[in-house]
Every structure is written in structure tokens, then in C-alpha cells.
Amino acid sequence: MLTTLASLHRQLVVSCQAAPNDPMEDTDTLRRVARSAVLGGAKALRLNSPQDIRAVRLDTQVPIIGIQKSYRGGMLRITPTFADAAALAAAGADIVALDCTDRTHSYGEPWREIVARIKAELNVLVMADIATLRDGIAAAQAGCDLIGTTLNGYTEETAGTTSFDFELVGAIASATQRPVVAEGHIGTPTEARRALDAGAWCVVVGSAITRPGTITANFLRAIDAPVSHGIAHAIGIDIGGTAIKAAIVNSTGEVSSHISIPTQASGGRAVIAASLLEAVRQTLATASVHSIGLTGIGIASAGAIDAENGIVFAATENLPGWAGFDIRGFLAGHTSLPIFVENDAQAAALSELHYGAGRGLSSFVALTIGTGIGGGLVVDGKLQRGQHGFAGTIGHQVIRFDGEPCNCGRNGCLEAYVSTAALIRAYQAPKPLEGDDATKARNIANLSIAGDPAARAAYTTLATHLAEGLANVFNILDPEAVIVSGGLIEGQPTFLEELQQKTQSLLHFGTKRPPRILHATAGHYAGVQGAAASVFNAHSE
Numbered sequence: 001m002l003t004t005l006a007s008l009h010r011q012l013v014v015s016c017q018a019a020p021n022d023p024m025e026d027t028d029t030l031r032r033v034a035r036s037a038v039l040g041g042a043k044a045l046r047l048n049s050p051q052d053i054r055a056v057r058l059d060t061q062v063p064i065i066g067i068q069k070s071y072r073g074g075m076l077r078i079t080p081t082f083a084d085a086a087a088l089a090a091a092g093a094d095i096v097a098l099d100c101t102d103r104t105h106s107y108g109e110p111w112r113e114i115v116a117r118i119k120a121e122l123n124v125l126v127m128a129d130i131a132t133l134r135d136g137i138a139a140a141q142a143g144c145d146l147i148g149t150t151l152n153g154y155t156e157e158t159a160g161t162t163s164f165d166f167e168l169v170g171a172i173a174s175a176t177q178r179p180v181v182a183e184g185h186i187g188t189p190t191e192a193r194r195a196l197d198a199g200a201w202c203v204v205v206g207s208a209i210t211r212p213g214t215i216t217a218n219f220l221r222a223i224d225a226p227v228s229h230g231i232a233h234a235i236g237i238d239i240g241g242t243a244i245k246a247a248i249v250n251s252t253g254e255v256s257s258h259i260s261i262p263t264q265a266s267g268g269r270a271v272i273a274a275s276l277l278e279a280v281r282q283t284l285a286t287a288s289v290h291s292i293g294l295t296g297i298g299i300a301s302a303g304a305i306d307a308e309n310g311i312v313f314a315a316t317e318n319l320p321g322w323a324g325f326d327i328r329g330f331l332a333g334h335t336s337l338p339i340f341v342e343n344d345a346q347a348a349a350l351s352e353l354h355y356g357a358g359r360g361l362s363s364f365v366a367l368t369i370g371t372g373i374g375g376g377l378v379v380d381g382k383l384q385r386g387q388h389g390f391a392g393t394i395g396h397q398v399i400r401f402d403g404e405p406c407n408c409g410r411n412g413c414l415e416a417y418v419s420t421a422a423l424i425r426a427y428q429a430p431k432p433l434e435g436d437d438a439t440k441a442r443n444i445a446n447l448s449i450a451g452d453p454a455a456r457a458a459y460t461t462l463a464t465h466l467a468e469g470l471a472n473v474f475n476i477l478d479p480e481a482v483i484v485s486g487g488l489i490e491g492q493p494t495f496l497e498e499l500q501q502k503t504q505s506l507l508h509f510g511t512k513r514p515p516r517i518l519h520a521t522a523g524h525y526a527g528v529q530g531a532a533a534s535v536f537n538a539h540s541e
């Protein structure tokens with residue numbers, strides 16, 4: 001039996017079954033399908049009923065996983081009794097699989113009893129068909145030899161899952177140390193390979209190989225999808241400290257079906273990840289309802305991002321526990337769409353490049369001013385991420401030696417002088433403002449727009465400090481422009497002009513090369529658009 005198990009390691013098992021009442025539901029037909037699969041290289045088969053097993057055994061000695069499907073009471077149960085298991089073993093199955101989910105079964109015997117009797121009375125391995133990690137752990141404790149993800153998506157708890165859950169495989173493998181069979185919803189060779197790389201012992205593929213009706217329907221779905229006239233769509237997601245924005249974005253930058261979900265950042269990594277998943281699920285569902293074919297999912301997140309691997313390299317306590325999180329790996333367990341991850345400020349720069357003030361520019365720096373300063377750097381029409389994702393971190397250049405404390409732990413960073421908090425500090429109010437920092441800053445912004453001298457003076461202070469930083473940027477990089485954005489400076493009548501003059505006066509040979517400072521035009525959804533742009537960019541490369 002151990003050699004059977006060893007022979008399956010990293011191999012493909014083909015499930016040769018037909019849906020009830022399908023024209024393929026015929027033992028001789030499935031026998032031929034099985035023979036063909038073995039000729040093609042399948043190292044094992046999964047078959048339903050003693051009858052099919054006996055027929056296929058006449059042709060091949062490859063291991064057979066035997067099941068007895070039962071649909072009594074309208075509910076599918078795999079191998080509901082010990083007698084079923086014994087009949088499968090007698091017909092030639094090497095492995096008997098049975099339903100080990102913890103849902104209530106309206107008929108048959110308790111699965112633990114069946115497992116115990118198979119182990120005591122039959123000379124076969126036992127495979128647990130499960131739906132969740134919890135089921136997998138229980139099955140391992142009950143002594144099952146293999147654990148298969150077969151029923152993920154088919155129980156009430158997991159209903160709605162129509163793609164393979166790569167994360168589940170890894171989680172069961174590490175929690176149980178048992179061989180895990182990746183089974184159910186594996187639609188392509190790439191997914192089969194990915195399941196093995198995610199920790200599966202072997203892969204079972206059924207419908208994608210042996211059900212012509214399902215394969216045909218899949219082709220038709222793609223053919224019948226609305227004509228897109230060359231316009232692609234992607235999901236764009238922007239993870240911020242308070243909200244996660246998500247939308248469907250087309251390749252011209254148009255944003256639709258946008259939603260916003262509270263990040264609940266104080267809950268830490270698991271809670272933020274759950275909010276992210278919810279945003280992805282809702283947007284995928286919307287795309288599906290409207291039959292919108294998606295090219296991929298782009299995620300913009302605060303923190304320094306290892307874009308190549310889709311991992312958060314470093315993050316501040318605005319997103320507690322976020323540092324080190326494998327965003328791509330996490331989402332890959334829930335969708336087969338390709339996933340791209342960018343830093344949020346770098347995504348905003350991408351958005352300006354493709355859909356905003358950066359169109360037609362080949363080199364620029366885009367800054368977003370808010371609770372801090374985010375920056376993105378574009379050179380020769382390409383976003384520069386740097387070796388660790390930190391390129392464009394304009395906010396942490398020191399402009400005052402021993403100056404104001406910065407939240408990075410140093411003193412005198414530009415960000416300590418140009419931010420929401422800095423604006424509030426600079427505002428010498430006749431009477432103190434009410435509310436939280438965001439409310440206070442909004443009030444100052446409105447007062448300044450209305451011409452209030454104290455508010456205008458606060459903005460002048462901000463411009464004076466930002467000019468120090470921008471002069472450095474122009475001196476070091478000599479870009480075509482700097483593009484600035486952020487609610488704080490939107491609609492401020494004289495801010496940009498003042499900033500431009502102050503920067504020029506500090507700049508080396510400033511009169512010969514007046515710095516070009518532009519307002520961003522991508523707008524409120526810049527992060528979401530930029531995240532989607534990273535998907536389209538990857539496809540055009």
C-alpha cells in the first residue's frame with residue numbers, strides 16, 4: 001500500500017466519471033476514456049461504482065481510487081456505507097474515498113465508523129473527501145491515509161467556491177502532515193502544476209479532461225462573452241488604512257462598479273486580509289453578473305511592495321501585521337486570475353502615467369500628500385520600483401537637521417512638515433479647531449479656499465517646506481514634471497503657484513529650468529486605476 005502512495009507523488013490522477021443522465025454515463029464508454037487517459041500518461045484513475053472499476057481493471061493495473069456516489073434525498077454523498085466501500089475494494093480499488101465532511105448526513109453510516117472498518121477489514125488505503133481545513137484535520141485524526149479537497153465548494157459552508165483553493169491544500173498539508181490530494185475545479189495544466197507547488201501530493205482532474213459536455217460549455221462561454229472591441233477589464237483594489245476600494249477598471253481607465261469596504265486595520269493581518277477577500281469576492285461577482293471577462297486583479301497597498309513576488313516587504317503600523325504578508329499567494333487560493341501587487345503611491349503614479357497628468361510625459365515624480373507623503377517615480381515611461389520597492393520615497397528625505405520628529409523614527413523628514421498633521425500645526429488659529437485630524441485639516445482647507453488669512457498662511461508654510469523637498473527632487477532626478485495630489489491641496493487657489501516659485505528659487509540654475517509642477521488629474525480612484533494598470537501593463541509587455 002505504501003508503494004501505491006509513493007507512486008502517486010506529484011502525479012496526475014484522471015477522474016473518469018459522467019454526470020447523471022449524461023450520454024457518457026455508460027461503463028463501456030468510461031472504460032475507453034480511462035484507457036485513453038492511461039495511454040496519455042495518467043498514473044492513477046478515480047472511478048465511480050464497482051461496475052466501472054471492474055471494467056477498467058481488465059485494461060490496466062494503475063492504482064484506482066474508487067468511490068460510490070449516492071444522490072439519495074437530493075444530497076450527494078460519496079461512499080455512504082461500509083458495504084459500498086467493501087464492494088469497491090472487491091472490484092479492484094486500491095484506494096477507497098468517502099465523504100468526511102462535518103455536515104449532517106441524512107443517510108448512511110457515520111464516516112468515522114466507515115473509516116475504522118475499512119482500516120480494520122479491507123486491504124485498501126482510505127482517502128477522505130473533505131471541504132474545509134477543519135474537515136481535513138478531523139480526517140487525519142481519524143486515520144485517513146490521504147486527504148482530498150474534493151468537496152470544497154460542494155457543501156453549504158463552502159458553496160459559491162468555483163475555483164480551486166490553493167491555500168487550502170498548503171494549509172491541510174502543513175496542519176496534518178498527510179498527503180493531500182488536490183481535487184475539484186482544476187481547469188488547466190497550469191493550475192494542476194500550481195496545486196502541486198502549493199503542497200499537494202498528487203492532483204485529480206476530472207471535468208477538464210473527461211467531460212466533453214463541460215468542456216464544450218466552457219468554450220461557448222468564452223465565445224459568447226460580449227465583444228470588448230479590444231478593451232480589456234481588470235479588477236483594481238486600493239488598500240488604505242481606513243477603507244479598501246475596489247472597482248472594475250477598463251484599459252482606458254474607466255472605473256465602474258466601485259465599492260468601499262472598511263479595512264478594520266486595528267484587527268491586524270487576518271482581519272485586513274478578510275476585508276480584502278470580501279472586496280475581491282464582491283467585485284468578481286459583479287463582473288460575473290455582467291459577463292465581463294477579466295484580465296487579472298491589481299492590488300495597490302500601503303507599504304513597500306516586492307512587486308515581483310506580490311509580497312509586502314515592509315509596512316508601518318497603519319496596517320498592523322501587514323509586513324511580510326504574501327498578498328498574491330493569499331488571493332491565488334481564491335481565484336485563478338493573475339494577481340499583481342503595487343505600492344499605493346506607485347500605483348497612483350501609474351494611474352497618472354496612463355490616464356492622468358502624466359500622459360505624454362516620459363519622466364516624472366508623482367506625490368500624494370495626506371497623512372504622509374507617498375511617491376512614485378516614472379523614468380522613460382516606466383514605473384521604477386527600486387530594489388526593495390522603496391523608489392520614490394520622497395517623504396523621508398531630511399529637510400531640517402534635528403527637526404520635527406517623523407513617524408519613521410528620525411527627525412526633520414519632509415513628511416514631518418508636509419502632511420495633515422503638519423498643516424494643523426502650521427495653522428495659528430484664533431481658536432482651536434474641533435474634531436479629529438482629518439476634520440480639522442478639511443476645515444483649514446475650506447477656510448483657505450474662502451480666503452481666511454490664517455489658513456492661507458498655513459498653506460504658505462506647507463509650500464515653503466515642500467519646495468525644499470521638491471528642489472532636491474529636481475536637482476537629483478531632473479524630471480520633466482512633479483505631479484502632486486491629495487485631498488489636502490485639491491482646489492487650493494494659490495498653493496501650486498507658490499510652490500512652483502519657491503521651488504524655482506531654491507533650484508540650482510532654477511531660472512534656466514523653471515520646475516514644472518502639475519496637479520494630478522487621475523482623481524479619487526487613482527490607486528484603483530493604477531492597480532488595474534499594472535495588470536494591463538503586464539499583458540502588454
Ligand SMILES: CC(=O)N[C@H](C=O)[C@@H](O)[C@H](O)[C@H](O)COP(=O)(O)O
Nearest residue numbers: 015150154184185186205206207208
Ligand atoms: C463533487 C463531486 O461530485 N466530485 C466528484 C468526485 O469524485 C467528481 O464528480 C469530480 O469530477 C471529481 O472530484 C474531479 O473534480 P473536477 O471534475 O472538478 O476536476
